[in-house]
Amino acid sequence: LTWLSSGPENLFGVPSFKMARFVEEVLSGCPRSSQEKKRMRMRLALGVLCLVWACAESVEPSAIDAEESALDSDIVSGETLRAAGATTRRKVGAAVDIDALSKDPTYASILAREFNAVTAENAMKWGVLQQTRGVWNFGPADALVRFAQQNKMVVRGHALVWHLQLPPFVNDSISADDLRNVMVAHINATAGHFAGKIYGWDVVNEAVDDTGGKMRESVLFKKLGESFIDLAFRTARAKDLNARLYYNDYATEIQNEKSDAVYALMKRLIARNVPIDGVGFQYHLDARTAPTVEQMVTNFKRFTALGLSVNISELDVRVKDVVGTQAQKLALQGRIYQRVAAACRQVTRCYGITSWGFTDKYSWIDSFFGADDPLQFDDAFAKKPAYEGQRLGLLGEAAPEEPIGAELLPNGGFENGLTGWTGSGAPFALTAEARSQTSAVKVTGRTETYHGVLTTPASGKSRQQVSRWFSRRRLSAPVCPTHMCESPARPLRMAG
Ligand code: 9MR
Numbered sequence: 402l403t404w405l406s407s408g409p410e411n412l413f414g415v416p417s418f419k420m421a422r423f424v425e426e427v428l429s430g431c432p433r434s435s436q437e438k439k440r441m442r443m444r445l446a447l448g449v450l451c452l453v454w455a456c457a458e459s460v461e462p463s464a465i466d467a468e469e470s471a472l473d474s475d476i477v478s479g480e481t482l483r484a485a486g487a488t489t490r491r492k493v494g495a496a497v498d499i500d501a502l503s504k505d506p507t508y509a510s511i512l513a514r515e516f517n518a519v520t521a522e523n524a525m526k527w528g529v530l531q532q533t534r535g536v537w538n539f540g541p542a543d544a545l546v547r548f549a550q551q552n553k554m555v556v557r558g559h560a561l562v563w564h565l566q567l568p569p570f571v572n573d574s575i576s577a578d579d580l581r582n583v584m585v586a587h588i589n590a591t592a593g594h595f596a597g598k599i600y601g602w603d604v605v606n607e608a609v610d611d612t613g614g615k616m617r618e619s620v621l622f623k624k625l626g627e628s629f630i631d632l633a634f635r636t637a638r639a640k641d642l643n644a645r646l647y648y649n650d651y652a653t654e655i656q657n658e659k660s661d662a663v664y665a666l667m668k669r670l671i672a673r674n675v676p677i678d679g680v681g682f683q684y685h686l687d688a689r690t691a692p693t694v695e696q697m698v699t700n701f702k703r704f705t706a707l708g709l710s711v712n713i714s715e716l717d718v719r720v721k722d723v724v725g726t727q728a729q730k731l732a733l734q735g736r737i738y739q740r741v742a743a744a745c746r747q748v749t750r751c752y753g754i755t756s757w758g759f760t761d762k763y764s765w766i767d768s769f770f771g772a773d774d775p776l777q778f779d780d781a782f783a784k785k786p787a788y789e790g791q792r793l794g795l796l797g798e799a800a801p802e803e804p805i806g807a808e809l810l811p812n813g814g815f816e817n818g819l820t821g822w823t824g825s826g827a828p829f830a831l832t833a834e835a836r837s838q839t840s841a842v843k844v845t846g847r848t849e850t851y852h853g854v855l856t857t858p859a860s861g862k863s864r865q866q867v868s869r870w871f872s873r874r875r876l877s878a879p880v881c882p883t884h885m886c887e888s889p890a891r892p893l894r895m896a897g
Contacts, residue, residue, distance in 0.1 A: 482777075482788070483517040485795035489746055492600070492753030493795065494518030494557060496715065498763045499541045502548060507782050508760065513552040518600065520557040520714070520755050521545050522765070525595075527587055528566040534583065537590050546598050555600035557714070557755060560649060561588050562633045563606035564619030577624040584621070584629065585636050592640035601645035603681055603714065604637045605630050609650055614662040630666075631675045638676040649681035649714050655696040656703075667707055679750075680704050681714030684741060685757065688720045688730070691737040694799060697744035705750040713745055715757040717766060717775035718787065731774065735786025736801065738777065742794025754791070 479485035486493035495516045501508045512519070523529055524542040531537050549556045562584060571583060592602065608630060610617045621629045630648075637646055648667065653660035663680065670677050682701075686692075701711045718737050720730040745751035758764045760778040767773060777788040790800060 479792065479796045482515045482792055482795065485792045486517060486753065488796060491745065491751070491795065492518040492555060492712075492755070493791075494520055494554075494753060494755030495759040496520045496522040496559075496755065496757045497524075497545055497548075498522050498758065499524045499545060501763050502545065508763070509548070511778065511782060512759065513548075513554075515759065516554060518555045518557060518753060518755060519545060519549050520559045522559075522758065523566070525558055525591070526560060526563065526566040527571070527591075528568045530591060531568050531587055534568070534570045535586075537594070539594055542595075546595065550598075556595075556598060558592075558595060558599040558602040558644065559714075560603040560606035561591060561637060562604065562621065562629070564608075564617060564621060567620070571620060573620055573623075575620070575624065580621065580624045581629075581632065584633065588633060588636040589640055592637045592644070596641040597643065599641060599644045601647055601678070601712075602637055602641070603649040604633050604646045604677075606649045607651065608648070609659060609662045609666060611652065611659060614658050614665075616662075616666075627666075627669070630670065631673055634670070634675045634677055645678040645710065646676060647679045647681045647712070647714075648677060649683065651683035651685055651715070653682050654684055654686070654700065655692045656700050660700055664703060664707075667704065667709060671707060671709075677709065679710035679712060679752075681712050683715035683757075684713045684717075685715060686718045686737065686741075688718050688723045688733050688737055691718065691740070694740050694744045694747070697741065698747050701744070701748040701751055705748060710750045710752050711748060712752050713741060713754040716741060716754055717757045717764065719766060719770055719773045719775050721771060721773045731786050734774075735788075735790035737790070738787040739790035739794035739798070739800035742791045743797070743799040744794075746795065746797055754795075756791075 479488050482493045493516055495512060495518075497512065497519045498508075499521065502512070521542055524545060530539065530542065546556055548554075571580065575583070588604075592599075608617055608619070608622065609615075616622050616627060625632070634646055637644070648663070648670075650659070650663055653663050667677070667680060704711050716738075718734045720734050723730045723733060725733070742754060745754050756776060758776050760780070760782055761774045761776050762778075762780045762782070764773070764775050766775045774785070777785055777791060779785055794800065
């Protein structure tokens with residue numbers, strides 16, 4: 402029972418506190434007198450009833466069950482994204498632009514057809530809901546909830562506490578006490594208003610700094626320290642017992658300094674008994690540095706080992722700086738969507754994938770990074786390779802890690818046979834180290850991304866770590882011991 406009740410989206414998909422409550426109910430006290438025995442029998446009966454209820458609810462929220470029967474034929478063939486997701490009982494979501502939803506019927510109909518989950522891109526943020534202190538405007542967010550209910554979708558709430566898009570009254574001059582009060586009031590009002598309608602809340606968003614493994618010096622952290630996170634989660638749980646509660650952040654897809662800091666934060670929260678159910682990994686990717694399936698899965702698994710669920714919460718893949726034709730860029734993007742979906746599928750407690758929009762027409766990317774095409778549908782709502790990639794990944798078909806031609810060898814095996822590299826016309830001196838998978842070789846003189854993907858761009862240093870290399874030729878017999886290659890005996894060309 403302890404095992405069954407461990408973890409948030411556990412074996413039954415029942416929030417752990419419900420299972421824990423049931424276990425407590427059944428096991429509270431051993432019967433001594435006959436009256437006690439009678440009471441115990443009552444408790445057991447109650448417990449069995451609870452179990453029936455829990456299991457019935459556990460499979461998935463009823464909305465999804467209804468959706469599944471409505472889309473039976475789709476599910477068999479997995480023809481839409483939501484149907485492909487439903488084959489593995491995973492949520493497939495999109496962030497929604499409320500304006501587009503109300504004004505663009507094509508947008509609304511594709512959203513309803515393809516997705517079984519929605520996130521408000523902006524409409525549920527603190528500064529949007531509560532522009533004036535004490536006054537909440539839930540209208541647009543309510544419209545999204547209604548749309549979701551009508552179309553048998555679940556709603557992910559985003560985000561109760563974030564250092565951006567704050568209301569004007571939360572600024573550097575607010576006192577710590579006041580900040581604590583307004584934060585609690587906001588969570589009470591918001592989580593309370595939507596209680597029962599939200600699958601899961603991003604309770605705290607982006608609290609870890611981008612470098613140095615530290616907490617972000619936001620107004621919240623500066624005034625309240627890390628305890629603002631504990632308080633936010635506890636307040637949310639008290640208002641909505643059924644919503645899963647998540648921590649959400651970006652640039653955490655692989656094991657790196659930032660994801661290590663998030664991981665350490667999760668451990669601290671768990672040690673303090675903070676009611677947290679899972680972690681959202683945003684996945685705003687640049688196609689040139691997209692992670693491998695193995696990197697994603699390895700990273701997810703250390704979080705699920707803590708008893709947390711994981712989800713991909715804001716997927717999009719930028720391609721404008723990829724070298725190649727538009728068709729090649731979009732094909733690469735398709736393979737990356739497929740890899741991401743396949744990675745989630747490989748992790749039992751990865752409950753779903755939400756993309757940050759679904760059509761390039763309304764993506765936030767253009768205004769932040771310049772014109773790009775990061776999503777599954779183009780500006781005219783035509784399906785792109787990213788659509789098919791995500792669908793196939795959800796159906797369990799893993800994409801190749803990279804477009805490797807017949808004679809190219811992924812770095813996963815290069816230490817078995819390669820002795821050196823050239824790139825951009827000049828040979829590289831290989832230094833001592835060569836590894837497969839997460840990092841490859843250490844070489845000198847590499848400063849540009851076209852030399853290969855730099856995992857640790859160390860400006861001013863003579864050595865850089867690089868990953869995901871491809872070589873043109875492979876020698877028939879291994880010429881260097883595993884993990885160690887000597888200086889190049891035969892120059893090879895590098896691609897990718
Ligand atoms: O997509 C959102 C965009 O419309 C807003 O202008 C922006 C404000 O900072 O927030 C965007 O959404 C962000 C999300 O809430 C949190 N993770 C990063 C997203 C992209 O910036």
